[in-house]
Amino acid sequence: MLRTRILSALVMGPVALLAVWVNSLLFSLLAAAAAAVMVWEWDRMTRGRFSLAGQIAAVASAVAAVLAPEMPFAALGLVWVSTLTTAALSRSGWLAMGSLYVGLPVIALCWVREAGGVETLVWLLLVVWATDSGAYFFGRSIGGPKLAPRVSPNKTWAGLLGGMSCAAVVGATAPLWVGGGNPFALTAFAAVLAVTAQIGDLFESSIKRRFNVKDSSRIIPGHGGVLDRVDGLIAAAPLVALAVVAMGGGLEIWQ
Structure with missing residues (x-):
């Protein structure tokens, strides 16, 4: 399983970075495809099917991603x-929640690429990836007290602190390759984003536990x-957009 996870990450990571680097449109198209898949996953996870209302929400989220930069x-x-x-068609608050849960962060990501620049979006991706990797390896190697055993039994406080530490390193070193920014502010903000990403991970885990689902797909x-892979990113993206x-x-x- 670990080998499969690493191989998948080695494919997905460069694809995402390439899309970010090329131009806003390519990244928005990639985000649009991901948004549609995430709405499909959410609808199936929370309501057991991909309904007409879910299809409308998926298309709207995808179109919103393309519109977001401009x-x-x-x-x-x-x-x-x-x-x-979708709330009116489905008579379900879950699908309406999913529309916002997917749509708003996707808009934030695509807009950050345009308004904040390539470096800012790459930095966000690196912070979240460092958080995920640090949490995984520190949590596995150290163990210790559980972070939220009722929601996600495998997560530990050691993993959280490890993820924050790895994210802080990305924040501290960013000025070296960006050519600006306050290293202390970026370190602190990266640590905050790490906590936010972990909260996003726990939130999605709580949804899966509520509906007795192991994976979103x-x-x-x-x-x-896709939701399982980017739950931390979609939690952190709006904070970076606000910054x-x-x-x-x-x-x-940033100072």
Whole structure:
């Protein structure tokens, strides 16, 4: 299983970075495909089927991802209308929640690529990946007290601290390859994002536990579904988008 997880990560990571590096449109198209899959996973996970309302939410999330770089407010409006529409069609708050849960972070990711720059989005990806890797290896090697045993029995406090430490290293070294930014501020923010990513992981685990589902799907070998792989990223993305708004640009000017 570990070998499969590593091989899948070695394929997915470079693909994501290449899409980020090439241009906003390519990344938005990749994010759009991921958004549609995540809505499909959410609908099947929480309601046992991919309904018409779920299909509408999936299309809306995908279109919102494409609109986000140039028309973020239109993208937000589309997700909001989709949320209200799917709630009315499905008569279920779960699908409406899923529409927001997927749509808003995807918009944030695509908009950060445009407004914050390539470096900011790459930094976010590296912080989340460092968090996941640190949490996994420190948690496995050290063990110790459980972080949230009722939600995710395998997660430990050692894993959380290890993930935060690895993320902080990414934050501290970012100015060396970005050419700007306050290393102390980036280190602290990276640690906050690490905690946020872990909360996102726990939230998705709680949803799966509630509906007695092991994985959101089996689309990614060794990782389960797309939601299983990016639950931390979609939790952290809105915070980075807010930082770009507050600071007026990407991480090279964050102080």
